[in-house]
Amino acid sequence: MTDTTDTESAPVEELESDQDPSAPEMSVADQRRATHDMWVSGTEDTYPFAAATDEGAQEMLPQADDPGASMQAGIAVDDDYTSEVLVDPDERQIINMGPQHPSTHGVLRLHLELEGETVRRVKPIIGYLHTGMEKTAETLTYAQGGTNVTRMDYLAPFHNELAYSLTVEQLLGLEVPARASAIRVLMTELNRVASHLLWAATQGMDIGALSMMIYGWREREICLDFFEKTTGLRMNHNYIRPGGVAADLPDGWQDDVTNLIAVVSAGIGEYEELLNENPIFLDRTMGVGVITPQECKEYGVTGPMARASGVDWDLRKAAPYCGIDQYDFDVPLGRHGDVHDRYTVRMEEMRQSLHIAGQIVETIPSGDYRAEDRKVTPPPRKRIDESMEALIHHFKLFTEGINVPEGTAYQSVEGPRGELGCLIVSKGGTRPWRMHWRAPSFAAVQALPVMMTDSLLADVVASLASADPVLGDVDR
Amino acid sequence: MAGVAAEPGFLMTTLEKGVNWARTQSMWPASFGLACCAIEMMGTGAAHNDLARFGMEVFRASPRQADLMIVAGRVSQKMAPVLRQVYDQMAEPKWVLSMGACASSGGMFNNYALVQGVDQVVPVDMYVPGCPPGPQSLIHGILSLQQLIMDGEIRNSTGVV
Amino acid sequence: MTGEMPTVESDSSAVPGTENDLVASVIDGFDGATVTEHATASSATVYHQVSVSVDDWVSVVRKAKNAGFDAFVDLYAVDHFAQAPRYEVGVNLISMENNQRIIISTRVPYDDATVPTLTGVFVGANFYEREAYDLIGIDFPGHPDLTRILLPDEWVGHPLRKDSSVGAIPVQFKAGSVDL
Ligand code: SF4
Numbered sequence: 001m002t003d004t005t006d007t008e009s010a011p012v013e014e015l016e017s018d019q020d021p022s023a024p025e026m027s028v029a030d031q032r033r034a035t036h037d038m039w040v041s042g043t044e045d046t047y048p049f050a051a052a053t054d055e056g057a058q059e060m061l062p063q064a065d066d067p068g069a070s071m072q073a074g075i076a077v078d079d080d081y082t083s084e085v086l087v088d089p090d091e092r093q094i095i096n097m098g099p100q101h102p103s104t105h106g107v108l109r110l111h112l113e114l115e116g117e118t119v120r121r122v123k124p125i126i127g128y129l130h131t132g133m134e135k136t137a138e139t140l141t142y143a144q145g146g147t148n149v150t151r152m153d154y155l156a157p158f159h160n161e162l163a164y165s166l167t168v169e170q171l172l173g174l175e176v177p178a179r180a181s182a183i184r185v186l187m188t189e190l191n192r193v194a195s196h197l198l199w200a201a202t203q204g205m206d207i208g209a210l211s212m213m214i215y216g217w218r219e220r221e222i223c224l225d226f227f228e229k230t231t232g233l234r235m236n237h238n239y240i241r242p243g244g245v246a247a248d249l250p251d252g253w254q255d256d257v258t259n260l261i262a263v264v265s266a267g268i269g270e271y272e273e274l275l276n277e278n279p280i281f282l283d284r285t286m287g288v289g290v291i292t293p294q295e296c297k298e299y300g301v302t303g304p305m306a307r308a309s310g311v312d313w314d315l316r317k318a319a320p321y322c323g324i325d326q327y328d329f330d331v332p333l334g335r336h337g338d339v340h341d342r343y344t345v346r347m348e349e350m351r352q353s354l355h356i357a358g359q360i361v362e363t364i365p366s367g368d369y370r371a372e373d374r375k376v377t378p379p380p381r382k383r384i385d386e387s388m389e390a391l392i393h394h395f396k397l398f399t400e401g402i403n404v405p406e407g408t409a410y411q412s413v414e415g416p417r418g419e420l421g422c423l424i425v426s427k428g429g430t431r432p433w434r435m436h437w438r439a440p441s442f443a444a445v446q447a448l449p450v451m452m453t454d455s456l457l458a459d460v461v462a463s464l465a466s467a468d469p470v471l472g473d474v475d476r
Numbered sequence: 477m478a479g480v481a482a483e484p485g486f487l488m489t490t491l492e493k494g495v496n497w498a499r500t501q502s503m504w505p506a507s508f509g510l511a512c513c514a515i516e517m518m519g520t521g522a523a524h525n526d527l528a529r530f531g532m533e534v535f536r537a538s539p540r541q542a543d544l545m546i547v548a549g550r551v552s553q554k555m556a557p558v559l560r561q562v563y564d565q566m567a568e569p570k571w572v573l574s575m576g577a578c579a580s581s582g583g584m585f586n587n588y589a590l591v592q593g594v595d596q597v598v599p600v601d602m603y604v605p606g607c608p609p610g611p612q613s614l615i616h617g618i619l620s621l622q623q624l625i626m627d628g629e630i631r632n633s634t635g636v637v
Numbered sequence: 638m639t640g641e642m643p644t645v646e647s648d649s650s651a652v653p654g655t656e657n658d659l660v661a662s663v664i665d666g667f668d669g670a671t672v673t674e675h676a677t678a679s680s681a682t683v684y685h686q687v688s689v690s691v692d693d694w695v696s697v698v699r700k701a702k703n704a705g706f707d708a709f710v711d712l713y714a715v716d717h718f719a720q721a722p723r724y725e726v727g728v729n730l731i732s733m734e735n736n737q738r739i740i741i742s743t744r745v746p747y748d749d750a751t752v753p754t755l756t757g758v759f760v761g762a763n764f765y766e767r768e769a770y771d772l773i774g775i776d777f778p779g780h781p782d783l784t785r786i787l788l789p790d791e792w793v794g795h796p797l798r799k800d801s802s803v804g805a806i807p808v809q810f811k812a813g814s815v816d817l
Contacts, residue, residue, distance in 0.1 A: 106509065107558075129511055131590055132804075135587055136803065138803075170676065217523055234608070297708040410675070433717075445764075476787075
């Protein structure tokens with residue numbers, strides 16, 4: 001408690017007082033950059049890889065020099081049972097975890113300042129998967145863009161495509177048919193299940209419940225089989241496109257979805273049997289990695305993580321898209337904001353998503369699966385052989401792309417990790433001028449220090465897994 | 477294995493084949509998951525596709541215990557030095573399998589951020605195409621690599637010894 | 638903004654085009670602030686985009702936070718290149734109580750691409766401002782740790798600026814054999 005408040009206020013003061021006599025005109029940031037230059041030039045004769053694999057100024061520095069890392073620590077909450085400071089801050093050690101570490105869920109790198117086994121400060125270092133997708137998007141037409149965006153959050157490809165398609169449709173002012181919307185909801189909700197299943201698998205693995213890993217993958221495979229049957233690919237589908245979806249659901253999809261719901265529901269029951277009363281699981285999750293509702297709002301944390309803290313906010317309810325408000329579902333809420341509540345919230349979310357999918361099987365409207373707008377969606381294959389006009393439309397669409405009027409649009413959907421938003425600035429033409437993504441994992445990674453500060457080293461892994469960051473989403 | 481002699485109790489082979497056989501049948505991969513492909517790589521190791529059938533289920537976290545590096549996903553400019561360092565930490569003999577379009581050639585992201593093919597950083601023995609390659613493709617790639625080792629001479633990463 | 642929100646009490650709003658009390662109260666007293674209303678995919682919801690001058694940037698955001706827009710969602714930067722002022726920085730906030738979303742944006746010119754930091758208002762702006770600095774090159778004076786976040790430290794330039802190329806290199810054909 002005392003420690004955290006110290007870390008928040010002390011460094012800033014110290015820096016300001018340091019700053020004035022030595023280098024009055026230098027900002028804190030400039031100092032950091034200058035430190036880095038010094039550091040790089042000083043390492044010529046050391047181990048050659050040190051310079052190459054080091055991020056210099058992005059690294060965590062001693063406490064007094066790193067107000068950025070200290071700022072992230074958050075307020076002290078009751079999970080900080082190790083808040084008593086035992087040793088002099090100078091005797092703490094900074095250790096590096098990642099970017100190549102089995103439990104960092106990809107290529108996240110954490111710098112942890114340890115005092116014995118207690119983590120005092122944490123600094124996430126990201127960017128190891130930076131793919132430049134926002135730049136690539138500027139060179140792709142709107143018709144091609146889906147291929148690019150689906151690879152951002154690779155565990156929720158349908159959500160990426162949906163956010164992108166809705167934004168483009170917003171700029172076009174296009175309405176999609178009811179069946180297309182229902183298919184979109186079906187696919188995104190099943191995607192939420194697949195993503196949460198993978199989360200359950202990795203969360204289990206990270207805290208030592210290895211059987212959970214095998215079970216989670218087993219059920220996820222059934223979801224992937226259905227995706228493959230519908231879209232042709234197991235991941236990165238590019239199935240939801242501006243104007244509708246790429247193809248209608250395959251024959252016999254009702255049976256597939258019904259079967260999927262039955263199998264996955266049974267699976268969820270099995271996991272709960274395995275974990276709910278498992279003393280090791282409870283000890284490792286309860287009261288660990290707490291984040292308060294206030295902190296969630298401050299740091300931009302949304303989705304199941306915020307709901308586990310009791311923030312009643314779900315875009316499916318607050319700003320329903322694709323007619324998802326027609327279906328009956330609940331938004332589960334937690335109370336404590338710890339790892340265990342995130343587990344219960346996600347388990348319940350899977351059930352609710354399956355419930356939505358079940359309703360869609362029964363109520364799906366018939367009709368077209370994409371809008372009849374030949375400037376946006378291609379004509380049916382058969383028409384191309386018969387009509388010159390259809391051929392021209394087809395050709396124009398796939399060479400030139402969709403012409404989108406000038407404007408700015410922001411549209412977000414409730415992804416499995418929280419608010420997944422897409423901002424497109426269009427200056428007319430067939431390519432976006434700028435595409436910016438509001439990635440839920442980015443905010444979650446930013447909030448990691450809040451959860452990890454002043455807890456035990458072993459809990460770092462549990463907190464990290466419960467945040468469920470996808471590094472493709474963080475770095476884009 | 478080479479032929480079995482007529483007399484029971486003899487097993488004859490060349491040293492080369494014996495060594496290569498031993499190397500192929502328990503190749504431990506270092507998990508080097510980077511992006512979407514890593515999910516498929518984990519899926520290959522999990523229950524449904526069960527890479528354990530080929531003696532490869534032991535994904536090692538430490539590169540020092542691994543023989544095969546499966547580079548699964550896109551390699552950014554920031555990650556490339558790390559990749560090289562992990563490769564250098566692996567003990568001989570070692571092989572590299574480049575999984576997916578991104579690792580093999582940069583894939584669809586020909587831009588400032590990505591290394592256009594991991595073979596610019598480490599020597600690659602096998603490329604597996606796909607975006608992402610399905611578990612079957614990956615298994616096929618691994619089996620082809622095993623065949624390659626089996627058929628070849630005893631070698632380490634820099635050449636024949 | 639949902640249907641039940643009355644739209645008639647906009648008499649206090651000094652800015653034309655604002656039919657929303659909450660948004661009007663945020664920009665009340667700031668000269669030159671303009672509001673545009675944007676539709677979203679859900680017919681019941683809209684969001685408001687407010688443009689303010691860079692001098693008012695922090696005060697408007699702080700006022701919005703006090704007015705109920707207390708959840709930080711996003712901070713973005715855009716390079717408009719030929720349109721002066723060249724850069725746009727925007728922050729996306731939501732008010733969960735009122736179910737409203739507001740995007741507050743400001744424009745800064747090329748030769749003075751500095752926007753005061755929001756880290757004093759929302760701690761969550763930390764990473765987002767680092768990202769905007771890294772990719773677009775906006776300077777955020779007052780930010781405690783404005784270093785690159787996605788790219789390596791040695792990187793020169795800001796790739797998402799419009800005058801920076803995609804950096805594509807010609808496809809290289811590599812020798813190899815295909816196993817059929
Ligand atoms: S090849 Fe495709 S699936 Fe693999 S990392 Fe690249 S984009 Fe992802």
